[in-house]
Amino acid sequence: xxxxxxxxxxxxxxxxxxxxxxxxxxxxxxxxxxxxxxxxxxxxxxxxxxxxxxxxxxxxxxxxxxxxxxxxxxxxxxxxxxxxxxxxxxxxxxxxxxxxxxxxxxxxxxxxxxxxxxxxxxxxxxxxxxxxxxxxxxxxxxxxxxxxxxxxxxxxxxxxxxxxxxxxxxxxxxxxxxxxxxxxxxxxxxxxxxxxxxxxxxxxxxxxxxxxxxxxxxxxxxxxxxxxxxxxxxxxxxxxxxxxxxxxxxxxxxxxxxxxxxxxxxxxxxxxxxxxxxxxxxxxxxxxxxxxxxxxxxxxxxxxxxxxxxxxxxxxxxxxxxxxxxxxxxxxxxxxxxxxxxxxxxxxxxxxxxxxxxxxxxxxxxxxxxxxxxxxxxxxxxxxxxxxxxxxxxxxxxxxxxxxxxxxxxxxxxxxxxxxxxxxxxxxxxxxxxxxxxxxxxxxxxxxxxxxxxxxxxx
Numbered sequence: 001x002x003x004x005x006x007x008x009x010x011x012x013x014x015x016x017x018x019x020x021x022x023x024x025x026x027x028x029x030x031x032x033x034x035x036x037x038x039x040x041x042x043x044x045x046x047x048x049x050x051x052x053x054x055x056x057x058x059x060x061x062x063x064x065x066x067x068x069x070x071x072x073x074x075x076x077x078x079x080x081x082x083x084x085x086x087x088x089x090x091x092x093x094x095x096x097x098x099x100x101x102x103x104x105x106x107x108x109x110x111x112x113x114x115x116x117x118x119x120x121x122x123x124x125x126x127x128x129x130x131x132x133x134x135x136x137x138x139x140x141x142x143x144x145x146x147x148x149x150x151x152x153x154x155x156x157x158x159x160x161x162x163x164x165x166x167x168x169x170x171x172x173x174x175x176x177x178x179x180x181x182x183x184x185x186x187x188x189x190x191x192x193x194x195x196x197x198x199x200x201x202x203x204x205x206x207x208x209x210x211x212x213x214x215x216x217x218x219x220x221x222x223x224x225x226x227x228x229x230x231x232x233x234x235x236x237x238x239x240x241x242x243x244x245x246x247x248x249x250x251x252x253x254x255x256x257x258x259x260x261x262x263x264x265x266x267x268x269x270x271x272x273x274x275x276x277x278x279x280x281x282x283x284x285x286x287x288x289x290x291x292x293x294x295x296x297x298x299x300x301x302x303x304x305x306x307x308x309x310x311x312x313x314x315x316x317x318x319x320x321x322x323x324x325x326x327x328x329x330x331x332x333x334x335x336x337x338x339x340x341x342x343x344x345x346x347x348x349x350x351x352x353x354x355x356x357x358x359x360x361x362x363x364x365x366x367x368x369x370x371x372x373x374x375x376x377x378x379x380x381x382x383x384x385x386x387x388x389x390x391x392x393x394x395x396x397x398x399x400x401x402x403x404x405x406x407x408x409x410x411x412x413x414x415x416x417x418x419x420x421x422x423x424x425x426x427x428x429x430x431x432x433x434x435x436x437x438x439x440x441x442x443x444x445x446x447x448x449x450x451x452x453x454x455x456x457x458x459x
Contacts, residue, residue, distance in 0.1 A: 063386040072115040075140040081148040095150035136328040143174040157227040170232035178240035178419035262358030307351040335420035353410040356432040359439030366450040
């Protein structure tokens with residue numbers, strides 16, 4: 001019998017129903033037990049949140065902790081072809097040894113130098129194009145190549161007065177910024193320009209001294225100015241330039257929304273799913289195994305649709321999806337790995353990625369319930385962002401688990417699709433499918449745990 005019916009019965013029998021006690025002040029003795037309980041609950045909740053902040057948010061800061069001490073993990077190959085291959089073997093190299101000496105000095109004096117590694121031309125079958133191929137294949141982050149004709153062209157410009165001599169033809173920096181634009185622009189390229197300045201500063205005076213001492217009859221006024229100063233320089237070769245700027249959300253911050261959309265599938269869809277089991281008294285409920293199967297299939301269908309419209313945003317803002325692939329050793333602007341089919345692959349990646357990100361959220365929502373599942377969302381976003389948007393090579397060794405985290409694989413596959421970078425897309429999809437398979441396997445157990453909590457009055 002409801003409280004309203006009890007009040008009516010008392011009124012009919014002439015008994016005056018009891019009124020709710022009047023409100024009291026915060027420190028009233030009548031609220032002593034309630035106050036104590038509230039204080040304990042408040043303190044426990046704040047303690048949990050504070051512990052969570054220290055434990056989980058620290059991961060985001062930790063991924064770049066003392067990053068400068070790990071620059072040596074950014075491997076840069078230095079390959080000196082100067083005078084090492086035909087038809088330039090008869091030329092006594094000057095440029096190559098000078099560049100190598102400067103880089104060796106930088107290694108010895110700068111504790112935050114990149115991981116410069118001197119490689120012999122024979123390691124690449126005496127082929128500079130093989131060095132570019134190795135950078136494309138991500139065996140190293142970058143390369144410094146001293147061209148085979150560097151000294152020969154410089155001497156020829158001095159002796160013949162060749163005014164078309166270009167100092168930038170002596171050597172080149174080879175990078176692939178679409179692999180990880182932040183790492184290249186923030187850490188690698190600034191050090192390259194420092195190398196460029198150091199090489200010019202060291203080589204210029206020695207070159208003038210070399211000319212004046214070895215060629216007494218040389219008329220310096222007839223020598224092209226650029227063959228004297230700067231004499232040599234570096235050309236930057238970016239095999240896969242990161243651009244246009246509108247691509248940035250698709251490979252970085254925009255992916256956070258992919259996680260959030262996957263997470264909010266649960267609170268939006270759960271009332272819909274419950275209609276199958278919370279039916280009127282005169283209607284049968286759906287069997288639990290079939291209800292779980294419905295939830296799994298409907299979630300996959302939801303992610304299929306949401307990922308399509310998520311992908312439409314990139315298409316609407318004219319991110320290239322129809323360019324042909326390009327040569328791995330030639331610079332190219334916005335080549336797509338799958339030509340006209342790239343958008344479909346992009347959509348499929350977002351779909352599989354959303355499933356891999358969403359099903360763990362679904363399981364955790366059932367296991368820990370609301371509002372605590374919101375903390376899992378924060379954990380899920382932070383751990384995925386820390387390992388997906390930052391170079392794991394520069395992170396402390398603790399973060400090696402990031403290689404199997406969903407967002408890292410999504411970002412790597414996205415760069416392959418959008419820039420035709422070195423492909424590991426089979427591995428990327430494989431890791432995402434493992435996440436989905438494990439999550440679906442745990443799905444019935446999470447649902448059973450939620451049912452157990454409800455029976456004990458915990459949910």
